Amino acid sequence: MAMVMTMTKTVSITEAKNKLTQLVREVERGLEVTITKDERPAAILISWDEYAAMKRRLAAARLRELRDELEGSGLDAAKIYRESRKQLEERS
DSSP, X not given: OOOOOOOEEEEEHHHHHHTHHHHHHHHHTTOEXXXXXXXXXXXXXXXXXXXXXXXXXXXXXXXXXXXXXXXXHTXXXXXXXXXXXXXXXXXX
């Protein structure tokens, strides 16, 4: 997986409130903004595209974990599906 270096900027929460429109524009151009509260990181402002990509990566990682758990459990996914389907049809 390729790593992309992202430019970062750190601003206080007060500055973020005052410059939100400007910060959003900068984030849309690829900047990552760390927002601090009492000089400690409190939040990150990232682009929607970066957020969506992160969510996809997390979902894919979780699916791999679930697949590994299923493979290690000795359960047969196709058999479970057939039995679940049969039970649902019997209820109808």
